[in-house]
Amino acid sequence: MDRKKTQGQRVTLADVAKMAGVSKQTASRVVNDSAQVTEETRARVLKCIEVLGFRPSALARQLNSGRSYTLGVVANAEIGYLTNGAAYVGMVRQADQLGYALLSKEMREFSRSSVDIMLNHLIERHVDGIIWAGPEIGDSHAWMNDYPIDDLPMPIVVINAHPRAGVDTVGFDNFLAGKNATRHLLSLQRRHIGHISGPMQRWVSQQRWAGWRAALEEAGLAEEQSCYVEGDWEVTSGGPSLRRLLDVCPQLDAVFVGSDRMALGVLHEAHRMGLRVPEDIAVMGIDNDPQSAYFMPPLTTMHQNTVLMAEVALRLLVRRISERRDEPYPAACAEAEATVLTHELIARESTLGKSTA
Template sequence: MTEQHNTKGRRPTLADVAKMAGVSKQTASRVINRSEHVTEETRARVLKCIETLGFRPSALARQLTSGRSYTLGVVSNAAIGYLTTGDAYTGMVRQADHLGYALLIKEMREFSRSSVEIMLNHLIDRQVDGVIWAGPEIGDSHAWLDDYPVNDLPMPLVVINARKRGNIDTVGFDNFQAGKIATRHLLSLHRHHIGHISGPMDRSVAQQRVEGWRAALAEGGQPESGNLCVEGDWEAPTGGPALRRLKEMCPELDAVFVGSDRMALGVLFEARQMGLRVPEDLAVMGIDNDRQSAFFSPPLTTMHQDTPLMAEIALRLLVRRICERRGEPYPESCAVPENPLLVHELLVRQSTLGVMPMP
């Protein structure tokens, strides 16, 4: 094609693409911006010309034209980086890239109200189009949402794994239901004294799991077991001491639902030290489906939470809100509203059922 030779020695432009494809610059722009208002035949022709010319859109020009940065801020905490590490981060980056956005990852090191405001002002200064707030529930990292005028922010905000507050968009897991499902599993094994080792009780996630555990015990005719609760801190070193405390409270303890797989690791170690057989003397189950939990001794029954899916739903919801503010059509993958309250999946392993039968 002669148009290809006309761009030698210079960077191909959108006008070059439009000329080669026989369309207007506006139509070529729609293809680049993944607009649905283009026929598939035209889209294919424009994309072929882009490939032939080696055209690369200028991010700066795109921002100046649209008044948008095409950047999303993600606020998390490195010590609890469930959205900034591993599969969740990879999935979120791919989803953002598919939708035409880059991610600006910011780390919270302090959790005071002033630190929150500094972070928000930094993101506003960087002109991000939207924010995913994924910090852990520590200090004011979530409490600021109780009275802050979120709707006055110049960009939409979606909060991850926090309790629902008014009209603030929140994506997370149904931890109350998870507590019920886990406890029902232990009840189904005819365990009669089911204790719980919770996470920090100033966290809504821990509170909801305790409420679900107690609700299932009441349904199963064991409300008295609802007093067998010891607080941990999510980490393995607190699991063992918590188990010893539960055994002091109830020598007949025959099952324990642990608020995290990491604490459950400590429970399994301590049970072995105490001469307790798992699951014969003590059924143990956790929640989170930590990558190593299938390799604990014995392998741990747990509640799987699909964190990558949570991250992707949050990102798609944020892009929906951006489009709504700007009066733009939704990208195809964001067009159908998704349930922001995700459910856990019960994964049964040997720590509650013993040696699994051969198939």
């Protein structure tokens, strides 16, 4: 095989194709990780790329394909998904593997005019697709109810929100999470199970609340559905919410809390009131906050794999981009994936008590 070109000479895709004995189109498919290439051909082209020191030109790739290889991410940094933490890092890595960069935009207001500004900003920058995340506040998601989504020049995938006809959504089954959390408490012979929800204007909170109610009804305890108060997902609302819940339901022996942050406030208030956890009252949350295993006592919770959610959303978006352009799926996106994900019960001392093992 030929040696790498001398300094100052740029190796082109045509050089790679010539050395590998394939067409330029086939070499391009290998560079773009297309599934429409045999493994033998892929290996030969990759070897030639290594020998020649070929580096794809991002600008040439964009000009030749008429696309930016950039994906827009709209979220809220304070109370939404995907603008920080492990989920965002996972999505960045997945995008990089698929040859895309991310353009993150923070939505600070939730009016229709703010939505329009955000959409126009992303359209002007020719992003190939959009991940729409963040809380369902005001018009931040409601705009999709009457907006002709198909008229957007790029596909859009929504994260963990109320499903809408014609809109791709990736998220968790929060109804099932609420139901399974309550079933866990029922399995421990708790019969007066209260619920502290997140803000009830949020679809996620509504679904978890509905799952709690369904599990009680399934167990023949529909009368306990009055043991409910609303919180705000923050630690400061946990204590006041527990006091209000005890006023409504004095016989309370367990509580399913709508977030681990609120559950920390509940544990603190229970200790202050002299209530033993879990002997007097079992407490469990949802989210599996990284600190929840270090609460006193360690918190039983429902784990939601937000890294997986972010990666599935991104792969789905790239599938939709490929479909719009009538192109084969990249290998990483070749198989369709489930878009409704489930939580995993993480049982700890706040419901089980200390292990006797």
